[in-house]
Amino acid sequence: MLKLAKNRISSWAIVGAVIFMIIQVISNLYLPNLTADIVNNGVAKGDVNYIWQTGIKMIAFALISIVASIGNVFLAARSSQKLGQNLRSDVYAKVINYSHDEMDKVGTSSLITRTTNDVTQIQNVWMMILRMMIMAPIMLVGASFLAYQKNQTLTGVFLISIPLLALFILLIMRSAVPLFKAMQQKTDNINLVFREGLTGVRVIRAFRQDKFEQDRFETVNQDYTNNAVKVYSIMAMMFPVMTLIMSGTNVGITWWGGHLIASQALETGNLIAFMTYAMQILMSFMMLSMIFVFIPRAQASAVRLNQVLDQESSIKEPTQTQSFTDTKPALAFDQVDFRYQQAEKPALSDVDFAVTGGQTVAVIGGTGSGKSTLVNLIPRFYDVEKGDVKVNGVDVRNVDTKALRDQVAFVPQQANLFTGTVRDNLKYGNENATDDQLWHALEIAQAKDFISANPEGLDYAVEQGGGNFSGGQKQRLAIARALVKDASIYVFDDSFSALDFKTDAQLRKALSEDDNIKTKVIVIVGQRVSTVADADMILVLEDGKMIGKGTHEELKANNPTYQEIIRSQIREGDED
Template identity: 70%
Template sequence: MLKIAKGRISYWAVLGAILFMVVQVISNLNLPSLTSDIVNNGVAKGNLGYIWKVGFEMVGFSLLSIVAAICNVFLASRTSQKLGQNLRSDIYKKVINFSNDEFDQIETSSLITRTTNDVVQIQNVAIIMLRMMLMAPIMLVGASFLAYSKDHQLTMVFLVVVPVMLIFIGLLLYFAVPLFQAMQTKTDKINRVFREGLTGVRVIRAFRQDQREQDRFEDANVDYTNNAIKVNTIMALAFPVMTLIMSGTNVAIIWFGSGLIGNQAMEVGNLIAFMTYAMQILMSFMMLSMVFIFIPRAQASAKRIQEVFNQESTIKEENNPTTLPEATKHELKFDHVDYRYRGAEMLALDDIDFQATSGQTVAIIGGTGSGKSTLVNLIPRFYDIESGEISLDGTNIDKLDLKALRDAVALVPQTATLFTGTLRENLLYGNDKATDEDLWHALDIAKATDFVKEDPAGLDLHVEQGGGNFSGGQRQRLAIARALVKRASVYVFDDSFSALDFKTDAELRAALKQDSHIQQSITVIVAQRIATVADADVILVLDNGKLVGKGTHEELKDSCEVYKEIIKSQLREGALPNE
């Protein structure tokens, strides 16, 4: 836990919290001694002046303790909140730069839990450490020394009380700590099931699996609840048992102390002070037990967060990366490229070899799982290849500055993702310098102008989370428009026309070909329909990750068996171009 706190907290704030805590504890330790003096030298002797004098000293120490406690709490709270803020920020920065390989290693639900619940656990322990963990040992040592100075005979009571308390605390830790550690995993499970239920609600309803999903969530919820009940039951026992031990300690001190007072071996004021110090000693043990219970849970959270920080990105940048040169003509080249998913035995892509230049459209077609999306994900370096070379404008993309490479590529993924805000904000995502004219031009090419203009808000139309207030086809067209606003060298449409009808598909592709900027760029289209790829300059046919055909529609329909099979499977009216 100290490892992830390093560099994320203010050491001056920690030092200040320690200083104020020391002042608070010293002030509190002085109060029982002053009470003893009032009783012994003021009350017993009827010295009113002495009572007033010591009373003012007690008020002074009390005020000093209050001020020190306020300052300590402020610094401890500020430090813990800053630690949480920095952790969340660093986790987000790390995750946002993950390659797709890293996202495959840690579930999204777990990442959310680590960024929220796990960080909160560390925040809580940070403030506990700056409060209880500092206070407990100082108070324990100070109170023990002062109690011994009041009467060393009565300290024999602690020979019985302390072992009993240590055994109880040990049992508490033994049973509670594993349950606290299990809470994080069970929280992950609840988040995962809940998130799947929300994102897949339409599928759940379509298959009438509402009850099944409710049962899944109920199982996860009951599991978490039962674990929480167990740990809270154990923790609920702590306070009554501690109260019992403290009460028993008081009885023992009064019992033996009264005998000492009767024999005139001890003064009444000293007995009162001793009882207060005894309570401070036992409270110190109680605070330490709380710390030892919460630290393992925070340690488990810290370990989970550290796993995120320790994830080594497979995407490595050169120490001095190359920037893309200014060019009016562009070239994209795959030179015998192989790619394998992490941990997989089989190659996902095997010996992919092709090139495209400005103004050309490269279409990629093949069966489900043939590697189409994998191939286009290699262009912006979402994954790194195993062998071969991918180059853009004559430069190996491995040597390019990653930001410059991704600035040069506009990608429309399979799933159209829109962000909460306005339509304008979404369209400006890739090019914040675009004018309204640029935005309307992109919407016109994407065939999205009509439904945007229908709304009085126009470009300021509100977009709900995930674009939930648009249909699938509308979301797809808006995602295409967003990519077109970006002035890129390579435009990649990863099965982006699947939600469009044939007429809109054809009109959109025709508009793309007529756009002056697109004519100077390279267009890569992944599609399932022959009609979508038929007019491409080069069609790549993939089968099980291998390039089994390359050429135009006219060439492939006679020479490529896989392409012929796709044509046969789509022999229905409107599915194919005119032969």
Template identity: 75%
Template sequence: MLRLAKGRISYWAVVGAILFMVAQVISNLYLPNLTSDIVNNGVETGDVNYIWRKGGEMAIFALISVLAAVMNVLLASRASQRLGANIRKDIYRKVINYSHDEMDTVGTSSLITRTTNDVVQIQNVAIMALRMMIMAPIMLIGASFLAYQKDHTLTQIFVIVLPIMVVFIGLIMIFAVPLFRKMQQKTDNINLVFREGLTGVRVIRAFRQDDFEQKRFEGVNQDYTHNAVKVFSIMALMVPVMTLVISATNIGIVWWGGHLIAAQAMNTGNMIAFMTYAMQILMSFMMLAMIFVFVPRAQASAVRINEVLDQNSPIDSKADAKNFDGTTPELQFDHVEFRYRHAENPALTGANFDMHAGQTLAVIGGTGSGKSTLVNLIPRFYDVEQGAVRVNGIDVKDADLKELHKTVAFVPQKAVLFAGTVRENMQWGKADATDDEIWHALEIAQARDFIEEEPDGLDYMVEQGGANFSGGQRQRLAIARALVKPASIYVFDDSFSALDFKTDANLRQALKDDPDISSKVVVIVGQRVSTVADADEIVVLDEGRVVGFGNHEELKANNETYQEIVSSQIREGDEA
């Protein structure tokens, strides 16, 4: 936790919170002493002036205590919230630069929990540290010393009380702390199921799996609930037991102090002050117990957060990374082999080809053949195991990542749009893109017609995820966004799948007719032969292996896998 706090917490707020807490504790410790003086020297002697004078002092110290408490809470809250905000910011910065491999390893649901619930645990302990963790030891030591000053005989009662409290607090920690640690993992499970349910709500309804998903969510929810009920039931024992201990201690003090007063060995005011100090001592123990219970939970959260922040991705820019200034569009796969983490067999083997400016490369194969894997290596979402991928003559491992991503325009399988206007979405490709450039890209992507139909045009609002567009419209907008971007290589990862044949053909023809794009390297992943047939070169994949490379006519004549794909899509008598 200290690692997380370093450089992320407001130090001036921490120092201020500590100083105000010390002032509050000193004021609270001095008040019982004033009460003792009023009783001993004012009430017993009937000195009203003394009572008013000491009462005024009590009011001043009480006011100081209240003001110090308010300032302590204000500064502690500021420090803890600043800490939480900085941790969340650093997690987001780290995660946004994760490779696909790291994202697959940690998992989206777990990252959400770590960014929200785990950070809240750290914030809670931070404010607890600046409140209880400072107050408890100071008050414990100060109250013990002042209680001993009032009457050293009565302090013997703590020899009985404190061991009982230590044993009780120890038992609570033994049973509660492991359960608190489990709660974070169970929160991950709830987020996972809930997120899947929200994402796939249409599929769930279409297949009438509402009851199944509700039972599934109820299962993880009940698991979390049972764990929470156990841990908080254990914690609930603390208040009544501590109340019992405090009450028993007060009874013991009154009984024993009464005998001392009767024997004129102790003043009444001293006994009242001693009772207050005794309560402060026991409350300090109670606060320490709360700290010892909640700190391990926060420590578990800190470990989970540090796992995210300490994740060192091998996919990063080198100190001497190369840029692409003045390079010619070119794409080369040099005997590439790739496998996913912990996989036994390679996901891609035998990729060996060159593409030059003005050429179009198509990638085709069955489901799970490795088409997306191949194109994901171009912008270096993953690193190859053997061989090399070169963009414009530079090995992607030697290139600066930001420059590489500027050089490659990528349209993923799933068309993702963001809440905002159409213009704002298009400007993801080029921040200073003009309206003319955007309309030109929309025209190539066959999206201009339905955007022009909207009264707001480029200012038409896109809902989250592009929910107010059809699947084909989302794909065309995602393609247009990539076309706005000035790149050397344009990659379309099965991004024509939701388009009808006519729109597909018009879009591909528009790509060829555009003088700027036609001078670059275009990579198209497709399932349909009609989508890839007019490409300059076609890569045929089968179960992760490159089994063919050539143009449509060559593969149709000589490649068995390609022949099977063609025959499965084109009826006998038709021409491909």
């Protein structure tokens, strides 16, 4: 946890919080001594002036204690919140630069939990450290010393109460700490099921699996609840037992102190002060016990956050980078193999092709044949296991990732739109794009009509996830966003699937006729033969292997798999 706090929190704030806490504790420790003086020297002797003078001193020390407490709380709160802010920023910055491998390894739901719940645990405990952990030992030592000064005999009471208190705290910790650690994993499970339910709500309703998903959520929710009830029930025992021990200590001090007062071995004011110090000693133990219970849970959260922050990306930046000296667009796969983490067999094997600017390469094949995997290698979302992927003549592993992705405009299978406006979404890849460029991209993507039909035009509001657009509209806007970017390679990963045949044809025709786009490399992943038929080169994939390469006419004549795809998509008698 200290590793997380390093360089994310001001050392001056910590020093200030410690100084204020020391002042507060000293003031609190001095007040019982003044109370004893009032009783011994004022009340017992009937000296009203002494009572007033000492009372004013008590007020002054109480005010000092209040001011110091406010200062400590302010700095502690500011430090803990700043730590939380920096942690969230660092985790987000780290995650946003993860490769797909790391995202798959950790999981989206777990990352959300770590960025929210785990950071909150660290914040809360850091606040406790700057408050209780500083206060408790100082007060414990100071109150013990002052209590011993008041009467050495009465300190014998602590030989019974403190071991009892320590034993009880130990039992609480042994029972509660493992349960607190388990709560973080159970929180992950709740987030996982809840997130899947929210993102897949349409599928759930379509297949009438509402009851199944409710039961599934109820299972993980009940598991978390049972764990939480158990741990907080154990924690709930702490306060009544602590109160019982503290009350028993008070009874013992009062009984024993009464005998000492009767034998004139102790003054009444000193007994009152001793009882106050006794409560401060026991309260210190109580605060320490709370810290020792909650720190392990925070430590578990710290381990989870460090796992995210220390995770090395599988995508390594080259030590010596090359630049794109050749401005002519080109794409080449040279005997490429790729395997997902811990997969038994490669997802792609021996993929080999090359295209240059002005050419379109299409990829077709059955579900799971490796089409999306292939195009994900172009912007280096994954690294190849064997062979080379070259963009504009340069191996993608020898160029800075940012520079590489500046050369690639990518339209993923899932059309993701962000909350804001159409303008905001379209300028995502080119923040300097003019309105004319935005409208031109919309026109090519066949999205101009439904955007211009809205009075707000480019300022048309986009709801979360593009919820106010249909599937086809979202796809066309995602395509337009890619077209706004001035890139060497335009990748369309099954991006025409939600379009009807007419719109699909119009969009591909507009792409081929645009003066800028037609000089670039276009990569199209498609399911329909009509989408890929006009490509200069078609790659046919099956089980990750490239079993065909050529034009539509060549594959139609010679490739059995391509012929089978054609037959599956046309009616009898429509072969031509």
